[in-house]
Amino acid sequence: MVQSEVHLDHHIALPQLPRYQAQILVGLVAFFCFGNSYDGDFVFDDSEAVVNNKTVNYNYYYSLNAWLLLCPWWLCFDWSMGCVPLIKSVGDCRIISLVVLWICLIGLISQALCSEDNHKRRTITRLVIPFLPASNLFFRVGFVIAERVLYLSSAGYCIIVTHGISGLCYQFKNYKKVLCAAVLALLCVNVIRCILRSSQWRSEEQLFKSALSVCPLNAKVHYSVGKNLADQGNQTSAIKYYREAVRPDFAAAWMNLGIVQNSFKKFEEAENSYWNAIKFRKKYPDCYYNLGRLSSRSMHIWLPVKRWKAGFKQTKSLVFFVIKHSQKKRCNLAQAEMIGKESLKLLPKDYTIMFSLANVLGKLLKYKSSFRPVIKMTQVFVYGTLKKGQPNYFRMMGSTNGKAEYCGKAHTVEKYPLVIAGPYNIPFLLNVPGSGHQVKGEIYSVDNQMLQFLDEFEGCPHMYQRTLVKLQVEDWESKSSSPEATPAANSIVEAFVYNSTTYQPEWLNLPYHDKYDAYGEHGLHYTEREARD
Incomplete structure (x- = not known):
């Protein structure tokens, strides 16, 4: 053969x-x-x-x-x-x-x-x-x-x-x-x-300004430069770039232009900018919220917002503002009561609306109706962009997402691989106990609404999974904890953490970190959601 x-x-x-x-x-x-x-x-x-x-x-x-x-x-x-x-x-x-x-x-x-x-x-x-x-x-x-x-x-x-x-x-x-x-x-x-080019990617300011020489006609480039300047407190320069960014149908630029105009107390111009944004994006709850805070007709502006699921959080903030305004002026408390009760049908576990409505009911001498059950709080351990000083920290502190109270610093008892991966350099805590480092982070006490927001923000359960882990306390600063309930240093507590079991296998070969800093020496620039393609 x-x-x-x-x-x-x-x-x-x-x-x-x-x-x-x-x-x-x-x-x-x-x-x-x-x-x-x-x-x-x-x-x-x-x-x-x-x-x-x-x-x-x-x-x-x-x-x-x-x-x-x-x-x-x-x-x-x-x-x-x-x-x-x-x-x-x-x-x-x-x-x-x-x-x-x-x-x-x-x-x-x-x-x-x-x-x-x-x-x-x-x-x-x-x-x-x-x-x-x-x-x-x-x-x-x-x-x-x-x-x-x-x-x-x-x-x-x-x-x-x-x-x-x-x-x-x-x-x-x-x-x-x-x-x-x-x-x-x-x-x-x-x-x-x-x-x-690598040096330009080290900071948002350099990256956005470098794009002006390449694409001076790009509305999004002018918008990004303006937003970066506004975040730094340079409102005068920001408004110039926002005006350059405004296109007839660029709703986000119109809204941010209105925010800057409002900060300069140009209320009429700001209101016109908000209405222009709503004209080109009908379901724009953030813009309705800003308009409601500005306009004397805020009692009525919240009504279309409450019909959208995407606008629930903005509904809550606007209602809180309306009720507070009614209490301050001591006028139309009955309408404030109606708005508060309608909002509780949409957000039945929201503590800010409960508190504001209770004050209104108290002033109306309806004391029995002002009592609600105590809200359950959950402890969550964050290790990435939600920490203090990180790009998404404002989402934890924004009252529109729910209540989150800083408790203290801690690190995981077990070792886990913390890697920076993906096209947007996102921190991932891989659910592989025993390898990597004891990861450092912060513990927050959150209400149900904030917990639901975090689940949605972290893409749970597809991108991240929320699991219970043991943590060793480094220091505890929560003011709401009673002395007997305050964990001592080096004591062990449990909290939920968002880690990943759906990671790509090659991520295990990436460098492991014991803590995350978006602006650290690793040089991996985190891309915020608003700047992603």
Whole structure:
């Protein structure tokens, strides 16, 4: 019996086409792709390219992606909201880039199909195929330019550059030193660019301002710069960027412009901005809440908000403000009572509404009705972005989400791997007891509403799971605890923690941390939810 020897490293020969057949095939495919980008029902949120000259503008975006591969100098954290002006006439000189792109692509693909070198063919496939899902050729995607879709394509591009340099060295043997110097210069320039870009990602201020030079027409860039300045207390500069960010249908920019105008006591302008935001986003409970606090008609503004599940938290805050305002003015307590009782039907366990309604009932001499059962509190251990000084701490302290009281610092009794993972550098506490470190964090006492909010915020049970763990107390500062109920230092308590059993296996190979700081030396910038794609 004859045994055949199989070489696993043997390259399978790809079929070779005559040059004229390859050119016809590539031309037909290019024509199909060009035409397929003309029609579609996909609704774009951040691109005007779906209304006019879709084919031309789609292909212009391809040329921009190709340019980013060739020269990654124009880098921006967001390419939406008018970042790239549309081509609206045949006389636009940018059309030349489309012609150059397709000539180069047809030439490269034709040469690859006609070449006997399988490596060259694979190079083209590595360049083109990874980009196809984001090309809008076969199905519609929700963005026009995204640097992340070029990661795999850049591998093919690097191989093409290597082949090109090799060919030049072969053709011009006497100029090898000059070519080597040029390649080294190119590498140095790209390394410097990489260092500069990495430094821009170290802070939101640098990242957002660097985008202004790349996409000065991008409304979201101006909005992000303005919000960052407003968070730093620079309201005067923030309002300038908010005005730049305002587009007819950019509801978030209108609302934040109103917030800044309100801080300058420009109440009429702020109210107009809030109404503009509501005009373009009908179900906008945050904006209704801000409008309710500003407007003299706040008694009536809360009524549409209460109908939406998404507006429950804003309903509660607005009602609290309305009742407090009624008590201060000592007017219309009966209407305040009605609003409080209606709100308790939506949020039956909310302590702020109960407390405010009890005060109103007391002033109306309805003492028996003012009593409610004591609210049950639950202890939760947080170790990531919800801690003091971290990006999401305001969500713990915001009364709109429920009640959360800081109790003290602690660390887990068992060791757990705490890693920073995912495209947004999110901290994950992996549910693998015994490996990693004793993780440090903070204990909070939360009511049922805050607990429900945390479940939703943490994506429980799909992304995180809420489990009970033992903690060793480092110090306890809760003012509501009685002396006999206050845990001593180094004592053991139990609290819920949001950890993950649905992690990716490779996360176990990431560095483990004993505590998390979004601004720490690890250099992994946490992307806030509002800034994610």
